Amino acid sequence: MSRWLLALLLHAAAAASAEPPSYHVMMLLYRGCEEACRGFQDHFGRQQVRARFTLRDADQDARRIPGFVAEARRLRPDLVVAWGTTVALETVGQWDAVDRSRHIADIPVVFMAVSDPLQSRLVPTLAGSGRNLAGTLYLLPVAEQLRAARAYLDFRRIGFLYNPAEANSLNSLQDLRAQASHFGFSLVVETLPIGANGQPSAGDIPGRIAALAAAGVDLLYFSPDSFLNSQRRLVTGEALARQMPVFAAAEAPVTQADALLGVLNRYDQIGRFTARLALRILREGAPPGELPIELPRQFSYLINLRVAHRLGRYPPLPLLDIAEIVGGPACTRTKGKACD
Template identity: 70%
Template sequence: MRSSRLLLTMLFWFATAAAGATQPRPYHVVMLLFRGCEEACQGFQDHFRRQKVPVRFTLRDASQDKRLIPGFVAEAKRMRPDLVVAWGTSVAVATAGRWDAVDPAVHITDIPVVFMAVTDPVRSRLIPSLAGSGRNLAGTLYLLPVDEQLRAARTYLDFRTIGFLYNPAEANSRISLEDLRAAAARVGATVVAETLALDASGRPDPSGIPDHFSALAAAGVDLFYCSPDSFINSQRERITAEALNNRLPLFAAAEAPVAQADGLFGVVVRYDRVGRFTARLALRILQDGVRPGDMPVELPRQFSYLINLHTAKVLERYPPLSLLDVAEFVGDGEGAR
């Protein structure tokens, strides 16, 4: 009996040891963030969990303070993770460098870097083209082309003059304004831009937002375009409230001003979908050994036409019947579809 118990104990020990020996080492993924672990960050992590991929995440958040980013990049270089995720243009450029100005002493070159939530990676010079980076960098898109956004907006309501808040502290804001002006001209519209003032630290001052909207309304703006700028997003409740106060329909390039505030509508790729799409790309690098530089930079195929019914009621600008079968309703209509 004693020998049987000893044999069983030894068998159990060997089985446990064998299981431990075959247990894969968790991947270590460092996520460098700009405005917290929002829906894209959560979607990225959720995809790893759903696929039951062993992983350890280390998160660093700049909280919209660009001065913190270089320190996070230096720390990631020391940690030597399996992969680095860079959220947003400012973080991605600081992490991987512009394709024609990479400094290996400053930027991460010997660890795969994956970016997401970058407004225009080509114009930001992260990559030479959407065909691929040609280096240890891959990423995804998250914005529909502005031409497609404006054509979609026209299916809801007509407009001739588009309002825009320009943030001089953010390169993405300049790119968005340039793209909007070009796309507006192609659909027979013009753009009126109000420039945000900067405070002593060089950050945009939100106190002038009401005056900017009054000026836009006085200029005859009949649609406000809410850009995907991080500061604009952080002020989405104030901005959408001022749009309502001035009876201006607000069209958003990203989901939060409509889904989490009082923007009227937007044609967007949901952030959690962007995160999951980026995670699939990351797993191709980690598990399949695909070279990051050979991967095209693509947009998720699914997008959402968001309409805030509460705002539609306040403005008395109801969607046409043609949109009822394709739109996703938020606000008063949450869960109606």
């Protein structure tokens, strides 16, 4: 073999060895590739990380998730991302009830958009899962949400639409019940019936909202529930028609529907925050079980000014110094941020 050919082969081998690794990331989703999913992938792109993403969407049908988990166990990607409480529980199980015949126990898993990983028993402590699981928080504690809501308006009766089909809904309900005596409010709950398909029906929403209004509810708490989010215009529209303000734990009911306010972390920020955690596992070899489950430090206080106008409930002036104002024609720029 000539010297120049040998040198060329050695150079090609060195270049190949210097090429950054490529990762296979499997994302198990519950309601499509929404803002958090896109934010996660966007962060990989911004960091110039070579990755192949395999997306599987349950389309709000929990019965499809076990098949996705079985596929992930067979494909053995470098990382699995579990979106939401329902998906995460089906993917890895509760920390003290792992079934190695159906759960993923030997591939790194990262969860996001889980309302309460402690209450769901995904982790025994926020200091770390102690297993192949890491994740991020995205909801402010309910007590902080309630303080923020009370800075805008007083309330004595909070209404809640309970969806038995989603773990997030039950977690939110339990959190509100735990805070009721401290904040001095009563909780009025209307339960959505579950159909043969395992989901509630949108047709039952107006009647339940009417029942909450008849019970004298002065604030409707919109929980981080995928079904309700898919019906956010209906839920918030029915409430607004009855002059019932809506407080949302997530952004879409405020920015894309008729919720009055919300204090939250934006989903795209959650996706990027979770991606940074994932890269610690993939690039640095950090053990997932030793990584703390943390909340992004930045959050947004959103006020829908168009809804405030229709309710005749304008925000106190001090809130305008910190709030992001959204809401159509009446919207103005606040804190240098454009209206949604």
